[in-house]
Amino acid sequence: MAKQRLLSGVKPTGKIHIGNYFGAVKQFVDFQDKYECFIFIADYHALNQIQDPQKLKEDIIEVAKTYLSIGLDPKKVVLFKQSDVPLVTELAWIFNCLTPIGELKRAHAYKAAIAKNKPVNMGLFCYPVLMAADILIYQADIVPVGEDQTQHIEITRDIAKKFNRVFGETFKIPRAYIPPEVPLLVGLDGRKMSKSYNNSIDLFDSPEQIRKKVMSIVTDSRSPDEPKDPETCNIFAFHKLFSQKDLDAIAQRYRQGKISYKESKEILIENMNKYLEPFRKRRKELDENPDIVKKILEKGKQRALEVASQTLNLVKKKIGVLLD
Ligand code: ADP
Ligand code: TRP
DSSP, rough: OOOOEEEEEEEOOOOOOOHHHHIHHHHHHTTTTTTTEEEEHHHHHTTTOOOOOHHHHHHHHHHHHHHHHOOOOTTTTTEEEEGTTHOOOOOOOHTTTTTOHHHHHTHHHHHHHHHHHHHHHHHTTHHHHHHHHHHTTTTTTTEEGGGHHEEEEEEHHHHHHHHHHHHHHHOOOOEOOOOOTTOBOOOTSSSSOOOOOOOOOOOTTTTTHHHHHTOOOOOOOOOOOOOOOOGOOOHHHHHHHOOOGGGGHHHHHHHHTTTHHHHHHHHHHHHHHHHHHHHHHHHHHHHHHHHHHHHHHHHHHHHHHHHHHHHHHHHHHHTTTTTT
């Protein structure tokens, strides 16, 4: 049986931190054998936030290098840039004509902007429609995303169903995949790890940066020999991801008052570096050979265009703009 198709993307809006990694991009690597994967860089979505050409270029390359450094294999996965497939914006227009304004007014990102009295451009308002076009143009079966994106997948499904109802069976109805048990990772200050809070550990931080950041993780002031609750400790939240092998032993030492926060941090630094070192190594190779990334994106573009143009042709027939 043919493999099901998986599609997902990340907005190029800065460095990728370990919250993005465990919450989103790691899943792509875990799935690359099971599904036919299309993974892209959502550069047109980022234009809402980033209106500085130099920064956008750098951030696009950053995401591409991240994908490759964490182990996505371009022989198995179609890696491409959203803007290299302009047909997707054409499909988004077609979907605009089917999408009730009311549905977009209920979208979380739009509501949040309104609540904060922030100016809203059409790009932010129509963000979910472009996302629907991203997903449906490749006839994706499964879309791995973080919890915060589930509403967008619901809107995508609504748009696909509406199109099928109005114009006849055309689109597969995709399903979201939310990774089980990925906690919302906390940052150094105990709030959600986020680029916007400046509290992140980034995937390519150097060992020196990791040391500095881990040492700054906020804890309570319990002394080394006091029992501690691992479940409420910000350091332990990271052990769950980086110290799997010794997790039970570390938890026990917490409960028995046999570990200081200082020692817990030292163990974490060592395990983090072990985990991240292969990523850093591959990243360095890519930094030294920038053409590799461009070639891979060019190859991905060709394959993505093939699939997208098939879908868009069918859509144009269905809506009646292709004259036979
Ligand atoms: P940020 O808040 O840093 O700007 P984004 O909103 O760009 O991150 O999120 C990109 C992806 O990473 C989303 O799928 C999101 O669910 C996931 N993600 C972001 N922050 C975290 C976190 N702290 N823990 C787990 N997943 C996260
Ligand atoms: N909106 C997603 C995010 O902010 C990025 C994205 C754009 C996406 N298009 C997509 C994710 C299509 C999955 C499928 O993280």
